[in-house]
Amino acid sequence: MFCKYNLIIILVAVDLKLSNSFSFNPVCWLSECCNKDYIPGDIERLRTSLRSRVYGQHLVEDAVDAISGHWNPHHRAEKALTLSFHGWPGSGKNYVTKFIAESLYKEGMHSSFVHNFIGRVHFPEEEKVKQYNENLGIWLKGNISQCPKQLFIFDEVDKMPADILNAVKPMIDYKNIVDGVDYTKAIFIFLSNTGATIINEHYHRLWHAGKKREELKLNDFENLISKGVFNEKGGFHHSDTIRSNLIDHYIPFFPMQEYHVKECIKDQFRERHVHNPRGSHIQEVMDFIEWGPDDSKLFSKTGCKRISSKVALLVAKHYPLASKQEL
Incomplete structure (x- = not known):
């Protein structure tokens, strides 16, 4: 009798799981899989989170639109999506990135498909750049081979050794396949304090001219950042690594009032x-x-x-x- 009731409970649980899941693979009931269950890509949740929890950064809506368009099932992306976030510390770059991860992936920042690299932590030694790049290239290829919808976050890009991201360049170029791997569904987000001075000064000028913060548009800043950020002293060291034409969108984070x-x-x-x-x-x-x-x-x-x-x-x-x- 005990075994009979146990079997009934198991069958009911299985039936409920199958009715509410996109996956019929039992492995995915117990661990994270590369499917819609675990990668819902909930853009509306992302919009809601940003509007209710992020202050003074209305231009991040452009990043949301870029992600929505990139993962549109009716559109074939030509390359991996690359977003570059620039601004002062505390302006919300990491905060927004966390909401992106939580909305796209069921497990958020803890997802095995979300990877966060921090310049001073993961790439601390200048003399090991070649080794870092070799390891990074192999690691990126291996992960994307397993699941194409991966999110890679590179924080403190301005504090990384020069040329540390050489391994990334072929994967974010306009190529559908690199060494048999399709990188076009991946998302790369680069976070840097570089460009903050340019953003703040330009915003200050516009504010003095009477322009309201909410009226500012991405094109008021994007060209300024893409040109100036590579020339800023002590800034983004990777002008020869991540060329400006490989970054899809530069998102300025305004200073907080x-x-x-x-x-x-x-x-x-x-x-x-x-x-x-x-x-x-x-x-x-x-x-x-x-x-x-x-x-x-x-x-x-x-x-x-x-x-x-x-x-x-x-x-x-x-x-x-x-x-x-x-x-």
Whole structure:
């Protein structure tokens, strides 16, 4: 009797799994597979996340449209999609990248199809560039061979040794097949602080001219970044590696102004179950922010970075019930 009931339960579970799954492979019930279950590519979720959680960066919508078009089942991409995010620390580059991963992949940043390389961590030694490139080339080819819809994130590109990304160049060029592997469905995102000065100065000029932030368009900045970023001193070292014509879209991340930072602070309070923080506590976090440039004090020099720990301290000190709820 026990075995009979167990069998019924198993059959019901299998039936439910099959009715709600795109995959009939039992392996995929237990581990991540390269299918729509695990790579839903939920563009609407991405739009919603960015509109409700990212402040002052309306041009990231262009990145969303680029991803949507790239993975359009009715369109055959000619190359891997390459996005280059530029701006000051704390302006939201990593934050947006996290939302992209969470919307495209069921497991988000923990997905085996999402790969995050950090310049100073993964490529720390200048003299090992050749070895890094060889390993990276083999590794990229192996992963994309297993599943074409991969997301590769290269953070701190400006802090990588020169020519570290030679291995990537053939894979993001206008070629459908490289050594028998199709790279056209892959997405590469490069994150760099380089170009921040150019972006900030141009934005400051437009602001002084009376142009509203929300009126700014990608073409107000993209050519400026693509030309200037490769010449910026101490910047993007890879002018001979990732040529500007291999980057599909340069996305500027604007410096954060006072009302954007306040929204970030409120968001951090909400994450800790405090939905109506006192104004004095918001201001207490704001007091830690350093502002620039000197003539206008318009921008936060660290964007929304470093506010999380300040908010955590205030919640623990003044909102004990919320602190317990989080635990």
